[in-house]
Amino acid sequence: MLSLWIGTRGLARRLGLSEWMEAAALFVIFSCQMLYGASCHISNDALLIPWTVFFLNAVIDSFETPVYRRTALVAILMALGLLIKASLLVFLPLAFAARGALLIRRTLLATGILTVLAGPWYLRNVLLYHNLTGTVDTTPGIGPAETNSRSLFTSVAQQHFSDGSHGALDRQQFLYDVLLINA
Numbered sequence: 001m002l003s004l005w006i007g008t009r010g011l012a013r014r015l016g017l018s019e020w021m022e023a024a025a026l027f028v029i030f031s032c033q034m035l036y037g038a039s040c041h042i043s044n045d046a047l048l049i050p051w052t053v054f055f056l057n058a059v060i061d062s063f064e065t066p067v068y069r070r071t072a073l074v075a076i077l078m079a080l081g082l083l084i085k086a087s088l089l090v091f092l093p094l095a096f097a098a099r100g101a102l103l104i105r106r107t108l109l110a111t112g113i114l115t116v117l118a119g120p121w122y123l124r125n126v127l128l129y130h131n132l133t134g135t136v137d138t139t140p141g142i143g144p145a146e147t148n149s150r151s152l153f154t155s156v157a158q159q160h161f162s163d164g165s166h167g168a169l170d171r172q173q174f175l176y177d178v179l180l181i182n183a
Helices: 002-014 019-031 033-040 044-064 068-084 086-095 103-117 119-129 149-161 168-182
Strands: none
Touching: 002 019, 002 044, 044 068, 044 086, 068 086, 068 103, 068 119, 103 119
């Protein structure tokens, strides 16, 4: 939470927000229930929020003052982000945001850092899972013959409770799927 507060204050100053607007932005950010949900969840999702703020600050610095040190910092932060969560691939173009005469050299520097730091993990994903993000689709879906809600309900129930575990997450997912069927 402290790193998010520090990063947000830095970003607000970079954007030229007044003290009142900075306080309002901090209030909105820290009033968001999803912030606490993501930060209390035991996973690396809690790292995404402060990473985003620091990454955006670094991108702005690199774009305003195009020197190799700042380009390297953006690339290192991007590599760390890619190791935190594969969904951060969406930020990858920002790692190459550059202007000026050194555009090609800076792009090569960023590419090299990303390849060395995050490349082995993504190569592992491709070799093990045959896709870049390492996600595996485990949901078989609903067949074309199952069109009425009773058969859909039966299919969903069998899918969720076939392994004998009746944990809270299974029940929540089951209820969610039932609501989707009846929607």
